[in-house]
Amino acid sequence: MTTSDREFDIIIYGATGYTGRLVAEHFVRRFGSASDGPKWAMGGRNQAKLEDVRTLVGASPDTPVVVADASSREAMEAMCKRARVVISTVGPYQLYGDELVAACARTGTDYADLCGEPAWMAEKIAELHDTAKDSGARISFSSGFDSIPFDLGVLMLQDHARSKFGKPAPRVKGRVRAMKGTFSGGTAASLGATMKAAAKNPKLFGVLGNPFALTPGFEGPSQPNGMIPSYDDALGKWAAPFVMAPINTKNVHRTNFLLGFPYGEDFRYDEMMLTSPGDAGKAAANAALDMMKNPFGAKPPKPGEGPTEEERENGFYDVLFIGEYPDGETVRYAVKGRYDPGYGSTSRMLGETGLALLESDAPGGIGTPGSILGKDLVERLREHAELTFEPEG
Incomplete structure (x- = not known):
């Protein structure tokens, strides 16, 4: 399944939260308003808050915002169909992450998060790994300081x-x-x-x-x-x-x-x-x-x-x-x-994981940064x- 013709390269979902805002800041530092950067958007539940954060982090006023409720299967699937990669900072994932990761697995959308909740991860592996393999979605949990x-x-x-x-x-x-x-x-x-x-x-x-x-x-x-x-x-x-x-x-x-x-x-x-x-x-x-x-x-x-x-x-x-x-x-x-480590560095690691997924040719499934991206991610982290x-x- 190809996602190359989707509206956005990356959506940062949870951009109004503490870590999500830092990921958005990393994108602004990396790309500013350069026309050759990825097409990225900020996602969350509240448009006014998204617009406030867009101003706070110094993003261009025309940086798109995507409003979607994490508890809605329909909203998550619609959002995922618009992006090649979704970066999620909306935790605890066991409370707020079910619909998003499932939507990514179904729609072939790559996904990276900060999850450090192994019981939830084990549950999602059992539930969604085969679905992600079939759709081609590369799901990368624990893409920050852990782990x-x-x-x-x-x-x-x-x-x-x-x-x-x-x-x-x-x-x-x-x-x-x-x-x-x-x-x-x-x-x-x-x-x-x-x-x-x-x-x-x-x-x-x-x-x-x-x-x-x-x-x-x-x-x-x-x-x-x-x-x-x-x-x-x-x-x-x-x-x-x-x-x-x-x-x-x-x-x-x-x-x-x-x-x-x-x-x-x-x-x-x-x-x-x-x-x-x-x-x-x-x-x-x-x-x-x-x-x-x-x-x-x-x-x-x-x-x-x-x-x-x-x-x-x-x-x-x-x-x-x-x-x-x-x-x-x-x-x-x-x-x-x-x-x-948990925030200043983690936000950069998570952002670079999302960017690396754009260029990855790894097969779909629920993996790890090491299994999906490996040395390619190491080089990105060294450089950026x-x-x-x-x-x-």
Whole structure:
């Protein structure tokens, strides 16, 4: 099914929300009013708010706005038929995302979002993967900080490992060496919705705890437990649980699964955050474990709230991936990003994912940034999102 003659190349749906506005800002920075840029529009439920955001982000007054209700099957299908790609920032996706992703799957419209809700993702994979394959729609969940730096970081490490040792590393450790950023109300709302859903349906806890929840029909080997603080002898620092690991690890395994196991069927992977050596590092690692129980504190941010422009500009992250072999050989690869990881960097990553989908010739289906776009997306992020991907040592 061809979508090349559609009215728009990309619709940013949810443009009046916190992250959606940042994606629109990225498009304005990238293209301004250049006639050779993609044909893009801003979508949402309220025309007046869309027009206000269009002015706020400095978009041209003739930038189209598309009004559509996320709860309406008819409205979502009509919107999707107008675009080659839809970028969605309307979460929690388990509350507001059903009709849009289903419409994209039916109409052959490519789709990218920021979803970090694995139970919903597993449900949509079971429900819509074959539909998307048939229509040619490429569905890319988790196209922001969760899980692009980790998904693509492992992909690039394994490519480097094959060039160095002739084979992939069967064991990879993802270690966040440094990170500065804040949460938004959307992130808090997504976690809250996930916990409420699991309380109503305890079977969902099994999905949340299963590293292979997004690889239907495949159960790999027992995985390392990144939820236990531990001392990393090789790095000389304590390692603490990392709040994004439960979703990132699932996406890494799904990429391996969809690409035909280039990392091996015995691949083992975990993610943790490094603290420091000695007793101070141990105390910090244990404190991080306690924080996992309530990452947003007593007053979580409300939807629509997020870091200030200054906080976004001053944020950063630095992730090290270490591939280990049974004979003791190791290989290292680093992914670093400028800007607040969850918003300043995420908005750029999501925007570039949407743009990369315009040029992709990957088959349809529900995939990951790594399985659908791979190295092509890495190059876009290097050039347009101020991420670095490079071997170490």
